[in-house]
Amino acid sequence: xxxxxxxxxxKNLVVRYETEDGIVKAVNGLNLQIERGKAIGLVGxxxxxxxxxxxxxxxxxxxxxxxxxxxxxxxxxxxxxxxSVKELEKVRGKDISMIFQDPMTALNPVLTVGDQIAESIFLxxxxxxxxxRKRAIEMLEVVGIPGERANEYPHQFSGGMKQRxxxxxxxxxxxxxxxxxxxxxxxDVTIQAQVLDLMKNLRKHYKTSLIMITHDLGIVxxxxxxxxxxxxGNIVERGTLEDVFNKTKHPYTEGLFNSLPNINDRKAMLTPxxxxxxxxxxxPVGCPFHPRCPYMGxxxxxxxxxxxxxxxxxxRCSAYDRPGFRIEREER
Amino acid sequence: MTDNILEVRNLTKxxxxxxxxxxxxxxxxxxxxxxxxxxxxxxxxxGKTTVGRTILRLIEPTAGDIIFEGENITKINQxxxxxxRKDMQLIFQDPYSSLDPRKTVSQIISEPIIAxxxxxxxxxxxxxxxxxxxxxxxxxxxxxxxxxxxxxxxRQRIGIARALAMEPKFIVCDEPVSALDVSIQAQILNLLKExxxxxxxxxxFITHDxxxxxxxxxxxxxxxxxxxxxxAPAEELFAHPLHPYTQALLSAxxxxxxxxKRERIxxxxxxxxxxxxxxxxxxxxxxxxxHDKCDEHPDLVEVTPGHLVACHLVNx
Numbered sequence: 001x002x003x004x005x006x007x008x009x010x011k012n013l014v015v016r017y018e019t020e021d022g023i024v025k026a027v028n029g030l031n032l033q034i035e036r037g038k039a040i041g042l043v044g045x046x047x048x049x050x051x052x053x054x055x056x057x058x059x060x061x062x063x064x065x066x067x068x069x070x071x072x073x074x075x076x077x078x079x080x081x082x083x084s085v086k087e088l089e090k091v092r093g094k095d096i097s098m099i100f101q102d103p104m105t106a107l108n109p110v111l112t113v114g115d116q117i118a119e120s121i122f123l124x125x126x127x128x129x130x131x132x133r134k135r136a137i138e139m140l141e142v143v144g145i146p147g148e149r150a151n152e153y154p155h156q157f158s159g160g161m162k163q164r165x166x167x168x169x170x171x172x173x174x175x176x177x178x179x180x181x182x183x184x185x186x187x188d189v190t191i192q193a194q195v196l197d198l199m200k201n202l203r204k205h206y207k208t209s210l211i212m213i214t215h216d217l218g219i220v221x222x223x224x225x226x227x228x229x230x231x232x233g234n235i236v237e238r239g240t241l242e243d244v245f246n247k248t249k250h251p252y253t254e255g256l257f258n259s260l261p262n263i264n265d266r267k268a269m270l271t272p273x274x275x276x277x278x279x280x281x282x283x284p285v286g287c288p289f290h291p292r293c294p295y296m297g298x299x300x301x302x303x304x305x306x307x308x309x310x311x312x313x314x315x316r317c318s319a320y321d322r323p324g325f326r327i328e329r330e331e332r
Numbered sequence: 333m334t335d336n337i338l339e340v341r342n343l344t345k346x347x348x349x350x351x352x353x354x355x356x357x358x359x360x361x362x363x364x365x366x367x368x369x370x371x372x373x374x375x376x377x378x379g380k381t382t383v384g385r386t387i388l389r390l391i392e393p394t395a396g397d398i399i400f401e402g403e404n405i406t407k408i409n410q411x412x413x414x415x416x417r418k419d420m421q422l423i424f425q426d427p428y429s430s431l432d433p434r435k436t437v438s439q440i441i442s443e444p445i446i447a448x449x450x451x452x453x454x455x456x457x458x459x460x461x462x463x464x465x466x467x468x469x470x471x472x473x474x475x476x477x478x479x480x481x482x483x484x485x486x487r488q489r490i491g492i493a494r495a496l497a498m499e500p501k502f503i504v505c506d507e508p509v510s511a512l513d514v515s516i517q518a519q520i521l522n523l524l525k526e527x528x529x530x531x532x533x534x535x536x537f538i539t540h541d542x543x544x545x546x547x548x549x550x551x552x553x554x555x556x557x558x559x560x561x562x563x564a565p566a567e568e569l570f571a572h573p574l575h576p577y578t579q580a581l582l583s584a585x586x587x588x589x590x591x592x593k594r595e596r597i598x599x600x601x602x603x604x605x606x607x608x609x610x611x612x613x614x615x616x617x618x619x620x621x622x623h624d625k626c627d628e629h630p631d632l633v634e635v636t637p638g639h640l641v642a643c644h645l646v647n648x
Contacts, residue, residue, distance in 0.1 A: 045513035045514065045515060046513050158602050160602055161602075188375035188376055188540065188603075189375065189540065189542070189581060189584045189585060190375065190580055190581060190584050190599055191375075191602060192584065192586075193583075193584035193596060193598055194598060196586070197596075197598060215513065215514065216586060216588075217588035218585065218586025218587050218588045219586045220588070221586065221587065221588050221589065221590055222586045241590055242590065245588070245589070245590050246590060255515060256514060256515065257588070258518075259514045259515045259517065259518035260514060260518075260543070260588055261521075261543045261544055261546065261547035261548075262543075262547075263542075263543045263546055263570070263585065263587055263592075264589075264592070266546050266547050266566060266567065266570070268547075269522070270518040270521055270522055270547070271518070272515055272516070272517075272518035272519040272522060273515040273518075276483060276485070276516075277513075
């Protein structure tokens, strides 16, 4: 029996989109657990299924064409799969909320930012609109925007400022779980640094659990406690930062690290992963990474499951059943 | 004797807007040696793309000189310019919008060859396109496919093949890998490096990604609001950044290494407007060290050989 205090517990999540051109297998049997107050980085490249996973956790997959299957999905003990549309509306924005990638399109252009933050508070908490509005102004100041700008419209704010507003909306009702989908990808580095710093502090302050969706391992190293690496709709390796960064086990994770320019060794040649991410309508049998994997063997074409390396570190790779198997990236 | 392929002196581009003069590029100087790469870094709106396009005279400069292979090309007429442009090419940021969706891969790559009447017969053109495709690592079976059938990495390879078609000496790479995933980004960066060695190319590499520029460039120029604030050999710049903006920029990079515990310097505020900028140092409003002297704009001064900085703190 799992004794940990879990904010999120998802077992065997499958999401596919049934389109005229074929069945897109976006998420394929994903398990995800997050302890209260922890931040987990969900890392992967375009098409790995990161955003679909996030949308599924919010129960926002469009159906049709989407089809979802899941053994269970508990948000702080609440069975998300049994909730009606009305009940879900109460949960979203209150217990679980999301920060979207593009702050330019996430805000309503015809409402003032103050009203947009107040809306979320007014809907979820038993307060008057005037009270909600007052708290909205406090929230703005929490994210570093002067309260008097509450009456301005999104177009009057810069990209970094808009993302602060989006963060204010997401945190206004102190959610138990916050999902941030590439929150700084659209921002410049110095502004990204400001926003990451803000998220780090707010997370500590509100003790919110966080799923940080990103393609940037540097951001994960900065604000997460744990990492889950996604490939072709599944988590191929997960563990603490120390596990995944310094004791890398999965060949795909190794490939990701080798593709990154090393800031402390500029002469090092990049070693890209050969080939491309598989087409989600036609995922290879067995391990989806095997056609690109330098350690490919016959066992890789069999169905894969997760192996425990330690209490915290898990890898989905059958090569670890081979005696003495290890990948090149040495233990660091 | 240094062999400069490109020399830019006092390059300036101002755009007239309703709210005043927008100083996109304001007196930029640099040189690029043959076979070398200059990295041009900065955040959105600092003028790095305008520099790249002005050098190619896709945008006419307001003032300054562009000297390419010893010839001043700032004022030459369109006919002569067409000739010079065979030697200078551009690779665009977005492989999704820079390729004509109604043309096939071979049509896109052969377009400059036909437009410049380099080769005449169909067979010659076909052979040249096939050769270019193999140079950039595009499979021959993709000859008659359309860009929408291909992924971002392959599309960027088409853009590179098109740029190479004229056998250029110099290429402006404007954020060539920003739209790509890391594993694909590494493939394209390696390709650009191999091509540089093979064809002795010189690059301007425009990017906002400091870890990429560090990997790729011989020399790096950091731009802020239309001006170069610091310029040095890549290693020197990363080891001893002197300008407060460069220091903040470098410390802001999230590093995927747990042992790298660098102190982060947060700078306040955001980039100020490039419209009618005041005479003071452009970075003054965000600088943690701003003092009275910063009301006057500092000149770019060489502090150690090859390392230039525009800051009153350093240039006492």
